[in-house]
Amino acid sequence: MATSEVITLNDPHAPLQNAVDAFNHVLHTIKSEIVKSRHHWDKHEPKMWSRAVGLSDHELTTFEIEKDLVLVRSAPVSYGTIILGKIRIPAVNDKEGEGFVHVRIHDPPNRGSEDVSFHSLFTDEGPKDADGHAIRWRAIQTNDVPLVFFNE
Numbered sequence: 469m470a471t472s473e474v475i476t477l478n479d480p481h482a483p484l485q486n487a488v489d490a491f492n493h494v495l496h497t498i499k500s501e502i503v504k505s506r507h508h509w510d511k512h513e514p515k516m517w518s519r520a521v522g523l524s525d526h527e528l529t530t531f532e533i534e535k536d537l538v539l540v541r542s543a544p545v546s547y548g549t550i551i552l553g554k555i556r557i558p559a560v561n562d563k564e565g566e567g568f569v570h571v572r573i574h575d576p577p578n579r580g581s582e583d584v585s586f587h588s589l590f591t592d593e594g595p596k597d598a599d600g601h602a603i604r605w606r607a608i609q610t611n612d613v614p615l616v617f618f619n620e
Contacts, residue, residue, distance in 0.1 A: 475543040475544075475545060475550065475617065476543055477541040477542065477543045477550075477552070477616075477617060478541055478542055478543065479541070480539050480540070480541050480554075480614070480615050481539070481540060481541075482538070482539065482540075483537045483538075483539070483540045483553070484540075486581070487537065487540045487542075487551060487553065488533055488534060488537060489580075489581040490551055490573060490575055490581045490584045491533045491537050491551075491553055491555075491571070491573065492533045492534075492581075493581045493582070493584045494573055494584055494585065494586045495533055497585075497586040498555070498571055498586060498589075499529040501586060501588075501589055502528060502529055502569060502589065503525045503528070503529060505517070505589055505591065505607060506520065506525070506528065506607070509591070509605075509607065513605050515605035515606075516591055516593075516605040516606065516607045517607050517608065518605070519560050519562060519564070519567050519606075519607075519608040520557075520559075520560060520567075520608060523559050523560070527559040528557060528559060528560075530558065530559060531555055531556060531557055531558055533555070535556075536555050536556040536557075536558065537553050537554070537555050537556075538554050538555070538556055538568070539553070539554040539615050540552065540553050540554070540615075541615050543617075547574075547576060547577075548574055548575050548576040548577045549574070549575045549577075550572065550573075550574060550587075550617075551572070551573050551574070551575060552570065552571070552572050552615050552616075552617065552618075553570070553571045553572075553573070553615075554568050554569075554570055554609075554615045555568060555569050555570075555571060556568055557569060557608060560608055564610050565610055565611055566610075566611055567608040567609070567610070568608065568609045568610070568611065568613070569589055569590070569607065569608060569609065570589070570590035570609060570613075570615055570618065571586070571588075571589055571590075572587040572588045572589075572590070572618060572619075572620075573585065573586055573587055574587050588618065588619070588620045589607065589620065590607075590609070590618045590620060591605075591606070591607045591620060592604060592605070592606040592607070592609070592613075593605060
């Protein structure tokens with residue numbers, strides 16, 4: 469299993485065509501998982517998707533990979549390539565600035581983008597207070613949040 473200790477991500481960079489193709493292959497799943505995550509967290513901790521309050525699911529997921537995938541990183545693993553992407557959510561632009569989701573996908577070896585699969589969305593539940601409870605809940609990141617490995 470990949471962990472930040474055993475993989476070496478390349479430096480953050482603008483997406484090349486192969487990353488665009490990979491993210492486009494799972495675009496429907498990414499959008500579906502964003503909606504699913506939002507509905508889940510709204511039941512348990514509405515702060516997680518608070519930057520999307522007032523947006524419909526459609527507004528939240530109206531983005532295009534060609535325009536809104538702004539940053540990627542990847543790392544080879546024994547079972548293919550892990551690819552992280554920072555995707556702009558155009559409908560989110562509040563006092564904190566533009567909003568972004570961080571997405572992790574997986575590309576198995578030797579087949580191009582046809583077998584790329586969605587892995588997860590980054591949902592930040594930290595740091596913790598003295599009792600171990602999260603004091604920050606964030607699924608929509610700001611531009612200055614670095615694109616780093618996550619394993620949710």
